[in-house]
Amino acid sequence: MKMHNFSAGPCILPQSVLEKASDAVKDFNGSGLSLIEISHRSKPFVDVMENARELSLEHLGLQNQGYKALFLQGGASLEFLMVAYNLLEKKAGYLNTGTWADKAIKEAKLFGDVDVVASSKESNFNYIPKDYTIPSGLDYFHCTSNNTIFGTQMNHFPETDCPLVCDMSSDIFSRVLDFSKFDLIYAGAQKNMGPAGTTLIVVKEDILGKVSRHIPSMLDYKEHISKDSMFNTPAVFPVYVSMLTLEWLKELGGVAKIEEINNKKAALLYTEIDRNPLFKGFVTNKEDRSKMNATFNLTNDAHAEFFNLALKENGINGLNGHRSVGGYRASMYNGLFIESVQVLVDIMQDLEKKG
Numbered sequence: 001m002k003m004h005n006f007s008a009g010p011c012i013l014p015q016s017v018l019e020k021a022s023d024a025v026k027d028f029n030g031s032g033l034s035l036i037e038i039s040h041r042s043k044p045f046v047d048v049m050e051n052a053r054e055l056s057l058e059h060l061g062l063q064n065q066g067y068k069a070l071f072l073q074g075g076a077s078l079e080f081l082m083v084a085y086n087l088l089e090k091k092a093g094y095l096n097t098g099t100w101a102d103k104a105i106k107e108a109k110l111f112g113d114v115d116v117v118a119s120s121k122e123s124n125f126n127y128i129p130k131d132y133t134i135p136s137g138l139d140y141f142h143c144t145s146n147n148t149i150f151g152t153q154m155n156h157f158p159e160t161d162c163p164l165v166c167d168m169s170s171d172i173f174s175r176v177l178d179f180s181k182f183d184l185i186y187a188g189a190q191k192n193m194g195p196a197g198t199t200l201i202v203v204k205e206d207i208l209g210k211v212s213r214h215i216p217s218m219l220d221y222k223e224h225i226s227k228d229s230m231f232n233t234p235a236v237f238p239v240y241v242s243m244l245t246l247e248w249l250k251e252l253g254g255v256a257k258i259e260e261i262n263n264k265k266a267a268l269l270y271t272e273i274d275r276n277p278l279f280k281g282f283v284t285n286k287e288d289r290s291k292m293n294a295t296f297n298l299t300n301d302a303h304a305e306f307f308n309l310a311l312k313e314n315g316i317n318g319l320n321g322h323r324s325v326g327g328y329r330a331s332m333y334n335g336l337f338i339e340s341v342q343v344l345v346d347i348m349q350d351l352e353k354k355g
Contacts, residue, residue: 008170009191049239055243056202059173059254067202071201094141100149126283136161145167149329163183172185185202192333262334306354
């Protein structure tokens with residue numbers, strides 16, 4: 001039985017993508033070689049890398065606007081460091097909305113002054129700060145669009161007089177935004193693109209090369225751009241699966257279509273959380289609720305044993321909440337069908353009837 005995978009990451013992937021990836025591991029394009037055996041410098045894989053990069057820009061609407069797409073390694077955690085290494089000369093601004101933003105701030109402080117412009121840390125990150133003022137003259141302003149652990153998501157992005165940097169690891173390609181507002185976007189693949197092991201970076205070239213420090217080649221965005229994202233051996237399999245997922249998204253109808261589907265999934269689950277007296281959402285302000293990661297708790301722990309058993313019997317995987325929040329977390333990434341959300345809602349309703 002195929003599980004209903006609500007895991008926060010690595011993500012669920014479309015079945016067609018898994019099948020194509022499986023075939024490629026056995027025999028890539030009829031070559032008699034596995035995808036993971038061929039040279040990463042060979043034309044077949046260079047074509048994969050180029051297609052993945054081009055599709056990324058196409059889905060974001062950033063072709064021919066001075067942006068470059070890269071597939072690097074080290075996850076978003078390395079990007080916390082690389083962003084500051086490449087952009088922070090004197091002072092940067094950060095919005096602290098969760099654990100990963102907190103970690104990004106920690107790394108940036110190694111390179112210069114950091115102004116935490118606003119934070120929801122005092123409330124265990126259960127809301128998105130608003131009505132904050134970004135100082136002028138910053139080297140860049142950094143925010144995190146979606147917070148997997150706490151289930152919050154930014155719906156409004158600030159206007160700044162400096163480059164706008166965003167960690168979109170957990171909601172990239174899930175909704176339509178004016179992506180030209182951002183000067184640098186980064187996202188680990190393991191939420192909405194593919195398996196863990198590669199990270200998408202989309203950067204506007206003209207913001208680079210302005211810090212006075214020497215940047216080691218492996219950490220220099222300009223170096224990776226000059227080598228067409230092939231400075232070192234890339235993560236061949238994760239890049240290939242990401243390309244397949246981006247192709248699947250294009251065939252589906254693009255980001256606008258998947259946003260429509262994601263809205264329906266989120267509405268289905270949040271309606272039940274709000275209606276059912278046995279459940280309570282973690283995020284207090286409905287406007288701040290994530291459409292990717294819905295966090296909620298039982299109002300009475302006495303129901304936990306029955307609920308957990310029902311989840312297991314119905315093939316639901318990965319619903320446990322993060323230890324810092326507890327309760328439950330339903331991650332509804334692009335590859336999750338609404339039918340899986342309906343199974344979860346049916347279990348919640350059945351618990352109410354038996355409660």
